[in-house]
Amino acid sequence: MASVPPDLEARIDAAYEDRSLLDDAETRAAVEQTIAALDAGALRVASPNDDGSWSVHPWVKRAILLYFGVAKMETTTVGPYEYHDKIPLKRDFEAAGVRVVPPAVARRGAFIERGAVLMPSYVNIGAYVGARTMVDTWATVGSCAQIGADVHLSGGVGIGGVLEPPGATPVIIEDGCFVGSRAIVVEGVHLEREVVLGANVVLTASTPIIDVSGAEAVTHRGRVPARSVVIPGTRSKSFPAGEYEVACALIIGQRKRSTDQRTSL
Numbered sequence: 001m002a003s004v005p006p007d008l009e010a011r012i013d014a015a016y017e018d019r020s021l022l023d024d025a026e027t028r029a030a031v032e033q034t035i036a037a038l039d040a041g042a043l044r045v046a047s048p049n050d051d052g053s054w055s056v057h058p059w060v061k062r063a064i065l066l067y068f069g070v071a072k073m074e075t076t077t078v079g080p081y082e083y084h085d086k087i088p089l090k091r092d093f094e095a096a097g098v099r100v101v102p103p104a105v106a107r108r109g110a111f112i113e114r115g116a117v118l119m120p121s122y123v124n125i126g127a128y129v130g131a132r133t134m135v136d137t138w139a140t141v142g143s144c145a146q147i148g149a150d151v152h153l154s155g156g157v158g159i160g161g162v163l164e165p166p167g168a169t170p171v172i173i174e175d176g177c178f179v180g181s182r183a184i185v186v187e188g189v190h191l192e193r194e195v196v197l198g199a200n201v202v203l204t205a206s207t208p209i210i211d212v213s214g215a216e217a218v219t220h221r222g223r224v225p226a227r228s229v230v231i232p233g234t235r236s237k238s239f240p241a242g243e244y245e246v247a248c249a250l251i252i253g254q255r256k257r258s259t260d261q262r263t264s265l
């Protein structure tokens with residue numbers, strides 16, 4: 001994560017604990033500076049470490065929450081459409097080298113890296129979208145979600161937002177992943193690099209992700225290992241009222257050259 005003024009984090013944390021500090025112009029300026037840094041990609045809500053783990057920066061999330069408190073409601077119009085909200089939209093996509101197809105929307109405080117493509121879609125504040133990633137038609141990238149480079153979020157994909165509590169890990173989609181149409185990834189689930197998620201797969205923090213590619217099943221939760229190919233599945237579960245099929249996700253193997261050809265952008 002980029003270097004920041006030494007007192008910025010302390011100012012944000014203090015204001016989060018004592019909202020009366022937002023009456024001070026310097027504190028409001030600290031909130032604004034943090035959002036501007038997020039928008040420019042100089043700060044991230046969460047960042048990767050050298051060992052493959054990720055670190056969450058709760059104070060940055062706190063700044064987003066404070067921004068909702070200090071921003072004013074404003075009415076904006078685009079042709080016949082009218083909007084009334086606190087958070088302005090991102091600007092200067094041409095200078096950023098980002099292709100944005102109408103009516104795609106990205107809020108200020110989200111970062112879209114050069115070479116990314118936004119089809120008619122939505123990217124919320126605090127999100128990070130990596131280089132050459134495509135956010136396809138009607139896909140949504142929730143608040144603080146971290147999307148890597150060379151990712152394809154197919155049509156109708158739902159990437160959940162995790163803004164509160166500030167210390168909670170956001171959804172993380174690492175470099176090279178393919179997320180199939182209408183798949184849903186929420187509650188801080190982490191897809192490691194080059195995962196292929198089949199159409200209609202739903203992953204929550206509690207969804208069993210069962211590797212059935214070996215002699216014995218291995219169950220994961222909240223994290224999909226690198227280069228896994230995942231499809232929707234069900235498994236039988238007993239309840240007082242009887243036995244029913246409950247949704248799960250199945251890892252059926254590892255990504256191959258033929259898979260790369262089918263999922264390439």
